[in-house]
Amino acid sequence: MDTFVDQLKSLCVVYPTRAKWVFVPTHAIGRTLGERLVLEGTDWVNLRFVTPLDLALRMGAPFLVERGIHPSEEGLGPALMMRLLLDLPQERGYFRPLADHPTMAQALWTTVCELRMAGVRPEALKPEVFPSPAKHAELVALLSAYEHFLDQHNRGDIAAVYEEAVKHPDWCPIQAQDCWTELPDTNWSPLQSLLIDSMRGERFHPRAFELFGVRVPRRLMSRKTERLMADVTTNELAFVMSPASASARTSRKSKIALFHAGGREAEIEEVFRRILATGVSLDQVEIACASDAHVALVWEKALRHNWPVTLGPGISAAFTRPGRALIGLCDWVETDFSASHFRRLLQSGDLGVSEEGEGFTAGQAARLLGRAEAGWGRATYGLALGRLHKSYESRAADQDASDEDRADALVKVEVTARVRNWITALVASLPEPAPDGKVPLQTVVSAVLDFLERTTTRGNALDYRAAAALQDYVVELRALGAFSCALSESLRFIRERVQSLYVAAERPRPGHLYACRLSQSGYAGRAHLFIVGLEEGRVFSSSTEDAVLLDDERGRISADLRLSTDRIDEAVYAVLMRLAVSAASATFSYSCRDTREFRETYASWLMLQAFRLHRGDATLSYNQMKATLGEPKSAVPEDRNAALSSGGWWLRSVVGTGDEGIKVLSSAFTGVAHGWTAEGRRESAEFTEFDGYVPDAGPVLDPCAPKTVFSVTELEKAAECPFRFFLKCGLGVRPVDERERDKDIWLDPLTRGSELHEVYAALLRRARDENRRPNIDDGAWLIALAKERLEKLNEEMPAATVQVLEGESKDFLADVELFLEAESSNLTSTPTGVEVSFGRPLDNDSEPLARSEAVEVDLGNGIRFQIAGRIDRIDQVGAASFKVLDYKTGGFWPDKWQGSFNRGRRLQHALYGLAAVELLKARYTNPEVTAGVYYFSSRKGRQERVTIPAPAKAAIAAVLADLRDLIINGQFIRTPDEDDCTFCDYIAACGGKVNRQAAEKLPDSKLGAYRRLAAHV
């Protein structure tokens, strides 16, 4: 029973034709109440639900318009505050330095509205009220600036309309013969109260319940209300705060139910299952949500199950695709156009990029950006994608590449060009700051409107509504006029537009489920009410003071201003009053786990009170409630027949049934059955086809096959993890490049190493060309060269911060100097070959010893390899004797450099030695390579050199024979060594148990070659 609804019913019966006016805070409440009266059997005429603003406009607006004053764009409030705040001097400002804070403008706007609706003008803000003179001065300035803006633009805000309205009582549509009342316990502002109280006609004080154990909030006391005692048999929820008095009054059958769930989604899923189980029509059900996130979840779930639904508060535009895309755009610009951020935006599906429209998909664009290694800054996209474009072009023209590879590269050339043009155009559409660091706000608005129109996607009707509403909402910023500010500040305006907009707000509709906030519940009088999201800290906000005006200041300015304690009292009272008038079967619930933050959550006091009321015992504790609620509900239904979808039905059918369930599932889903078998075989001690045993692939990948050429690095990697070798070279699987650039690192080890190689090579070639050794006089030239390369790199992939750039540049240059020092004092060897490439196209490579043909290494007994690679350096140490050097630009760990072959994973010194002999034959008679040297050239590597004397051919043959055996027998086992997986790009293909499983299979007789290879130290 709802006392107020009953009061309206009797008014309609007693005064069937008389004009009856009802003040309500929103039209939605008025229409809902009107419909409810009819549905509950009360016919009415002349019952008029009005908001105070409706009357104020009728009474005041004509006079304002007559004076040339037009309504202001109220929705523009926070944006206007931001603009006015930015105009105030930053120095000695109080709020001004916080202008960048995301919620500052909204907080200021709320306060300004509150002051104006309380009739407080700038001159009423006395300095003695404020402990901070700066705060006083700034608030007065802001309020004055707002009034000045209204004056200047001939605008009147809502406060101005109310103030004008009370001056013209004759214009009031409520006549002396009419009667009127108001929705009880509504927090009218002082100006609204003034207008309502000035009405003519017969006033009926509204009826409401007296809530047991709850005081009427301070600011509501002045509103005259007739208080009635609730009857526990009809209004059980009126006793939420006094469960003892409810049970003392009568023995009753409680209509309350309670549950908890293992996550928010599981909670809403359970609500939907319960709705289904009741068998009632959806328009008999209301879901009152403790947060807007719950409202959004209800909407998503209803959409998934195709249930019609209306939402009281609507959905935040920030939850829709166009809204998310706009926020993403702002984030992207604010992160200095970070490519990793833009990739995520592309992958989110919120950008409208399509094969038909742009000629590529968002996924393709994201992958290309990853591959291009774009970093930050506007220029990075053109440069990085341009570089990638060039590399695809040269691959497409590479005569040595297969036809398939060339065709693939050609497609990528086109797609890369399209992606580059698209992204650079997008970047260019966002204005660059002028020399004073500012951009015109209206230019940003135009760019954003264009982005909204062309680049955001729409997936459903709500997205279309959101896009249209956002368009209008952003256009409102035009009213701020010509004005320039920093780009980040202009984006705050855009962000505020998205975050403050709610779309598709609707009242309860026939045939539709209805979801609303707790304070909006119960107006439709639906028979089933679900109160969800009752976690501690979520239902009511904490009693922190207002960010703009503190309680003490508020109290001294006007008794009508809301204090922090009022805010809590009023929020709690509003919810309790809505529950009190509900006669529905009520189900209270909360989630005991936050699955996004992986933490336990606890029930709010409202949940506990409902439990106590349900059990008729005011002494029950949280622990007792938790124990009574039992196992939390999950997304899997307890009974499969209660499932909302076939997925839920299957899950419940299989969970807990062991092998039986799996058998049934397997018969319907062969893919799942196959996966199950694979997992079982991997867990066995046998080396199986699910672990990389693929004998058929052996002959295809045979490294000794006549036309097969592998690089030495590929062979070393095959020994390290045969499975990865099979994925890469056998199946042609390429990992999706998902790497994020770390903002604290500019040059990753690979880029840094390759740059050092280039600088080293330039130095050695210069000296070689002049027929001398490098010496300390090369220093200035070398450092200038290194700096030039660093500058170019910073252009192509800018460092995130100046500090990172400076720190890494310093280290890089120090390593270059160290190298020069070492080379200047080297009197024992002469660099003969530098970066000598073989078996690969030479392009513009003019290194004398380099050649494009592969080198054949014949070790006898059919062990004949065609190999390719690039030798960092060949040093002459005698008339015809040489050493091959390999630079290592990282740290040196002695334990890792024991032995010669390291289980087949260290082959360079041996194979490059053999290859170098073949290459040197072009210039020397009987050349000999005596050793391979791993040279740790940087400061990290402490200039260590690991010298390995050239191994005997028989020893090399033994290692390569075992490696070949492993490959041709298809023993592509996954590595048992966890360290090998640390930086592996294929980790997604393997899973967490891979190393243990591999280790357990090593004794299998099918892995003979792998075991032999592992014995070569």
Ligand code: SF4
């Ligand atoms: S993750 Fe480990 S086992 Fe898997 S392919 Fe990479 S290195 Fe091999």
